Amino acid sequence: MSDFKCEEVMPFESSASGKTQQIEQMFDDIAPHYDIMNRLMSLGQDKSWRQKAIKRLKQTNPNTILDVATGTADFALSAYDAIQPARIVGVDISEEMIRVGEKKVKAAKKSDFIDLMRADSMDLPFDSQSFDAATVAFGVRNFESLEKGLTEICRVVRDGGSLAILELSVPTNPFYRFGYRIFTKIFIPIMAKILKTNSTAYSYLPESIDAFPQGEVMKELLLKVGFKSVEIRKYTMQTCTFYFATK
Numbered sequence: 022m023s024d025f026k027c028e029e030v031m032p033f034e035s036s037a038s039g040k041t042q043q044i045e046q047m048f049d050d051i052a053p054h055y056d057i058m059n060r061l062m063s064l065g066q067d068k069s070w071r072q073k074a075i076k077r078l079k080q081t082n083p084n085t086i087l088d089v090a091t092g093t094a095d096f097a098l099s100a101y102d103a104i105q106p107a108r109i110v111g112v113d114i115s116e117e118m119i120r121v122g123e124k125k126v127k128a129a130k131k132s133d134f135i136d137l138m139r140a141d142s143m144d145l146p147f148d149s150q151s152f153d154a155a156t157v158a159f160g161v162r163n164f165e166s167l168e169k170g171l172t173e174i175c176r177v178v179r180d181g182g183s184l185a186i187l188e189l190s191v192p193t194n195p196f197y198r199f200g201y202r203i204f205t206k207i208f209i210p211i212m213a214k215i216l217k218t219n220s221t222a223y224s225y226l227p228e229s230i231d232a233f234p235q236g237e238v239m240k241e242l243l244l245k246v247g248f249k250s251v252e253i254r255k256y257t258m259q260t261c262t263f264y265f266a267t268k
């Protein structure tokens with residue numbers, strides 16, 4: 022029995038594999054198209070959402086950052102440019118996403134400052150309190166156990182350090198919600214078809230957003246796993262929520 026509905030939403034319903042394995046397979050499949058789909062499906066907003074999160078993170082001046090669910094390293098690269106920390110470590114379960122990310126890090130000549138590696142947020146291979154900050158952009162929704170993943174991230178952040186989370190959300194305002202439903206039911210499947218990408222991944226997307234605990238429920242969970250304060254901001258007609266937690 023899972024604690025949150027999102028933990029039961031899987032990309033491949035007929036598969037006997039667990040959520041982590043299914044998520045890994047799904048991102049391995051879509052890795053070549055991930056960046057373009059991300060840009061199209063967020064109508065180019067994903068970049069500005071990351072920039073807003075990074076702007077808040079920069080106020081705490083972190084010298085070491087762990088980017089969990091780093092994917093193709095967009096957050097890690099933008100955070101490095103804006104904050105110039107000594108080191109960013111990006112972890113992800115999908116080798117193919119990391120492969121795309123590594124190419125981008127190399128092309129940006131940032132390999133001396135950004136390390137990408139395969140690791141699961143459920144069991145991070147780092148000592149406790151080893152990072153000034155952690156970040157997760159559009160990743161927590163995919164965790165097999167949300168509480169376990171957030172507890173593990175809290176463990177590796179030092180006391181006084183921070184966690185910045187960006188996640189897609191269902192608007193609470195009925196007008197925004199109506200627009201959001203049209204967008205996810207019509208626009209996203211069409212884009213997935215045009216790009217001939219894995220359509221399962223793009224039906225999993227709205228289902229997992231619907232099932233994810235949002236706003237105050239997420240805040241309570243962040244406090245439960247060990248953070249002391251949590252700020253919440255909503256962007257672009259409430260379709261993206263930013264959580265900034267301090268340990």
Ligand SMILES: C[S@@+](CC[C@H](N)C(=O)[O-])C[C@H]1O[C@@H](n2cnc3c(N)ncnc32)[C@H](O)[C@@H]1O
Nearest residue numbers: 048090091092113114115141142158159160163
């Ligand atoms: C939607 S992508 C986000 C990538 C990137 N953070 C961005 O801003 O574009 C979600 C990523 O989370 C990764 N992921 C999902 N569950 C994970 C877990 N338990 N541990 C580490 N990475 C995970 C997936 O492999 C995928 O690359």
